[in-house]
Amino acid sequence: MKYASGNQGSAAKPAAAAGVPPVSTHDDLRGTRNRVARSILDHGPSTAAAVAERLGLTQAAVRRHLDTLVAEGIVEPREQRVYGARGRGRPAKVFALTDCGRDAFDQAYDQLAADALRWIAQSAGGGVMGEAAVAAFARARLAAQAAGYREAVEAAAPESRTEALAKALTADGYAATARSAPNPQQGEQLCQHHCPVAHVAEQFPQLCEAETEVFSHLLGTHVQRLATIAHGDGVCTTFIPKKTTTASASTSGRKPA
Template structure:
């Protein structure tokens, strides 16, 4: 009886340890899901499960918990080509709150207040000058990383993606039918840029100068998109130094 009682007394403790281990494993998995969504932007449950080696039931359990916690939102996947019957797959994106916990948007309130003061006292031109100055150092660092990339804009875009990733932008470049595409899955100033798009304009101009061709910004995190997407034409023309390149949204 004594042994039975001892064993009985140990069970709650053992269960607690097992529960703590399971909880720690869940937290670790959800951190990995968060990092994947940060790097990839909008992603389906199947894609997340494949990347993490999880069954459909397991990944959906984690996503359901993250939905309840307010870490992700679900949207219907945009399908441009003709598709078969059935509802489109859902994609999952990080919420602003989750991005903040990833280390983004520090000092947003102070930065926004400062830009509002600049706009009141100096006008739109002063805001543009401030934005250009802010990205100047980034441009210098990225230009140094592109020294051996050659002249081809798409090759330069690939090298630029690597440089931007090193700066914390989680970027990647890919070739598409109409040229190339540079995607940034992380924007440290997204909340501020939502009110002051001059920051996006200045960054787009930097990308244009660095790849050596006119580019077109198709989507931005600051405007609610999952990824900042920049299109690079397949047959580019050189852009004169200092030329301003506007952000054009085609997702409306």
């Protein structure tokens, strides 16, 4: 099942007169359900209340759609992950896309990409040398991809560079956002709610490692990957610490990859 925009049409009588089946209530429900799933894709694991607010629907309606999506294996309920100190009470229940749900959004060529990387590893002799060859490919691929990101980041004010990087990533399909860390004094978090290469990265973590290195070079500071979709997390989360005078001096001579 591939998600697409819900059918939108004119009134039923003119459509029928033209020989076109009218838009049914079932089609309307499927279209709204697709919007619910797409909202979770774009924003990461979400509560029913958050989805309802984003889409302008009632929470009761969203819960009905979520129940159907759970039954179809498109989303799954889970406890909300809390980074840092957890408050009292049970964590809120959020809904995240399953692998099947991500596949529904036209993730193509996964097998071809995995086969190509496996061939690179084997051609290099396998083992450590094969892993190094895949890592070299990942770095080269990300370096080329980062050229556009670098332009956006360098054009932004220092305090807005994480947000600029998030916007550039979003344009490439990563549905990224920038937000304050649980302790804003410590830094920010770059969150990627979608990963077009998640299934390949499950087999070849060098892709995630190369991406983390590129983020570090682009932002001019050491960054820490807290979670990845490839490892089963709902969102790829990267912690970007606030740059101190010492950290700035230590990275000032570093050239981007």
